[in-house]
Amino acid sequence: MxxxxxxxxxxxxxxxxxxxxxxxxxxxxxxxxxxxxxxxxxxxxxMTLNSRPVLGAYQCTVSGQMSGNLSNFDSTVQCAGNSELVWMDASVLGPQGSDGTFLAHSWPAPFTPQSIFHNYFSRFNGIFDYGETATFYQVMKRKQELGITGDNKVGRKAIGTLLNIHQYGEYFGLPVGWAENTWNTWAGTRRELADFCKVLNARFLNTPPPI
Amino acid sequence: MPDGKHWRVSAGVGIIWRSWDSESVVYESFSGDIHSFDMVTGAVLKLLVQHTQDETTLVNSISRTLEIEPDHSLSLFVKQSLVRLSGLGLVECDK
Structure with a gap:
């Protein structure tokens, strides 16, 4: 070249x-x-916008309660929710049949005392395993029905939260699916989850029972 | 510089998005709050909704997605976004 x-x-x-x-x-x-x-x-x-009652019941949400913003308060909105103990009371469950079922219960659909607990709440994420066939009723009465203690009553309290969400909707302040998703993704301790659900359920204790 | 912490969306958080070029608006169903985010902070939260990530991966992903040089300024911005999002209860540090 x-x-x-x-x-x-x-x-x-x-x-x-x-x-x-x-x-x-x-x-x-x-x-x-x-x-x-x-x-x-x-x-x-x-920027966090303090929402108006977008769903009609902002003041029933956790943030709404904490904000204390009276300018958005709607006196026609009645927040509601029951302690988990209310959901397992005989007046709400109705009489127990000879086959162990509760046909006259006042729980919100699609849940019944015979619903299988772990169809909704994971058995394997480390919170608690009540057994594959344990029903909601059995989990709530776990000591008598399943011989279980030491669970911090976490299943009972989670059921209470679940039923409150489905019974009272936006007036309980949490969306459908929240209870199951929270249990299934919880990274804290069992006791922390139990306490969390208990506090949420106890926010509106003047709510009449669903009977 | 990112310190290698892993971050994820907080348990129980449910998000509904509306996004535009430079900002996002989200409704968070647990608190009932509505938040408006700048482009980078919105991208951080969107990435964490997909899966848990460490800060370095977040910076690199945002750099690629938004075509921004992954320098110290971006790293600092991402770190600040995580702190602000954590303060709102939307994200948490994975222990």
Whole structure:
């Protein structure tokens, strides 16, 4: 290859490299300019809007209760929820038949005292395993029915939360699916979950029982 | 610099999204609150909704998604976003 050709080839390669470098710089400059635009935001921008009763009962939500914002208070809204003990009371369960079922219960559909607990709450996430066939009633009366203690009554309290959500909807302040999802994804201790559900259930203790 | 902590969406949090180019608005069903986020903070939360991630992975994912250079400024911004989201109870540090 002649020197002239070699030299011109080197120059083309050099020009090509220069072009590539320039393109990279341009691309980098585009990215940097984009972030530079973001850089005007010196800190994350998060605005929390104190919602009006979007679902009609914001004041029944946890945040609504904590906000104490009287400007949004709706006196026509009656928040509601029962302690888990109410859900296992004889007046709510109705009489027990000879086959062990409760046909006259006042629980919200689709749940009955015969519903299988672990069809809704995971057995295997470390909270508590009541056994594959344990019913809601058996979990609530776990000592007498299943011979179980030392569970912090977590199943009973979770059932109470579940039934409150389905009975009272937005007036209990938690969405459908919340109880199951919380149990199934809980990363704290069993006692913490039990206490959490107990506190949620006890927020509106002047609620008449669902009979 | 990211310190390797793992983050995830807090248990019980339920989110409904509406997103635009530069911001997101979310309704969080547990608290009943509505939040508005800048683009990066919204991206952080969206990534954590998918699965638990450490800070380094979050920074790199956001860098790719939003075509932003993954430098110290972005890392700091992500860290601040996590702190703010944690303060709202939306995310928590995985122990």
């Amino acid at each position: 002649s020197d002239d050709i070699r030299e011109s080839q080197n120059m083309s390669e050099s020009e090509e490299k220069t072009n590539l470098v320039n393109e990279d710089k341009q691309a980098a400059n585009v990215s940097r300019r984009k972030f530079a635009k973001l850089g005007l935001l010196t800190a994350p921008v998060i």
